[in-house]
Amino acid sequence: MAKIASPRKADEVSKELLFRIVSGQIAPGTLLPKEEELEAEFGVGRSVVREAVKLLEVHKLVLPVRRRGTVVLDPRASLSPEVVAAFLDRRTGPSAHAFLVGLLEVRKLLDVEMAGLAAARRTDEDITALRKATEAFAARAAAGEDVEDTVLAFGLVIASATKNPIYTMLVHWNSAAVRELRPVFAGVRASAGAHAQGLAMVVEAITRGDVNEARQLTALFHDWSGPQIVAAASR
Known part of the structure; x- marks a missing residue:
């Protein structure tokens, strides 16, 4: 049976990454840490990490680029109220x-x-x-x-x-x-x-x-x- 991502855990990971992007800890133009690194840091499975990254995409904070990775975007360009809350x-x-x-x-x-x-x-x-x-x-x-x-x-x-x-x-x-x-x-x-x-x-x-x-x-x-x-x- 496939492992089901926990929405709660995905939300927690997404919220923390969102804060790091807004605070400049992860700068615009750089790449989001790889899936394996995020799995190890947050102690979650790959499905949770992928769901968290998808949430960041919804907020217009990251952009997956083929053969390169997930690029971090300028948070000031996002109109998401969650991003404003993080600021x-x-x-x-x-x-x-x-x-x-x-x-x-x-x-x-x-x-x-x-x-x-x-x-x-x-x-x-x-x-x-x-x-x-x-x-x-x-x-x-x-x-x-x-x-x-x-x-x-x-x-x-x-x-x-x-x-x-x-x-x-x-x-x-x-x-x-x-x-x-x-x-x-x-x-x-x-x-x-x-x-x-x-x-x-x-x-x-x-x-x-x-x-x-x-x-x-x-x-x-x-x-x-x-x-x-x-x-x-x-x-």
């Missing part, structure tokens, strides 16, 4: 801090534009959904419960209001990319009752169709939350 891994040192700052900067730009478009294009159905999402967040926060699912739901409703499906994809992408930092984001959100109030203000601006105010309030929110997130992640 945010504190084991990478100071670069993780710089990457988080950069990610929050881009998030602010996208969220500001998304809020403005939502204000310009929202429908009555969108307004109803936004108010429900805001109420759900406020209720969770008031009860001291985890709010991350409601934050994602809120973002998806705003994305839907833009009538641009790319924003919906970006909201899902961001949620996956920062999954490991959820405790950090949750701590910042729970530390101030102003968070729920701020979301409600953005919703009201979108409801009125006030594009400029929706953009400005969203920018102010990021100016408030960004430094707190960076500080919390550095502890």
Whole structure:
């Protein structure tokens, strides 16, 4: 009977190799260690190693080249949220801090534009959904419960209001990319009752169709939350 690869073991090997590529321990343009070397290092069978390498291919981190080996690609060219999460891994040192700052900067730009478009294009159905999402967040926060699912739901409703499906994809992408930092984001959100109030203000601006105010309030929110997130992640 053929040996069946363990998805869990393959995931573990893939995650470690992914981190080494992102951190520069395995440089772009070089070859991934041979199968036998990886088998010996991780104490797994060939089927597990091959499955792990396939996962790296999915993330656009390696490219098998006939008669040469598996070439490591530049991780900055990958759009995989798992790769972004690896860049945010504190084991990478100071670069993780710089990457988080950069990610929050881009998030602010996208969220500001998304809020403005939502204000310009929202429908009555969108307004109803936004108010429900805001109420759900406020209720969770008031009860001291985890709010991350409601934050994602809120973002998806705003994305839907833009009538641009790319924003919906970006909201899902961001949620996956920062999954490991959820405790950090949750701590910042729970530390101030102003968070729920701020979301409600953005919703009201979108409801009125006030594009400029929706953009400005969203920018102010990021100016408030960004430094707190960076500080919390550095502890």
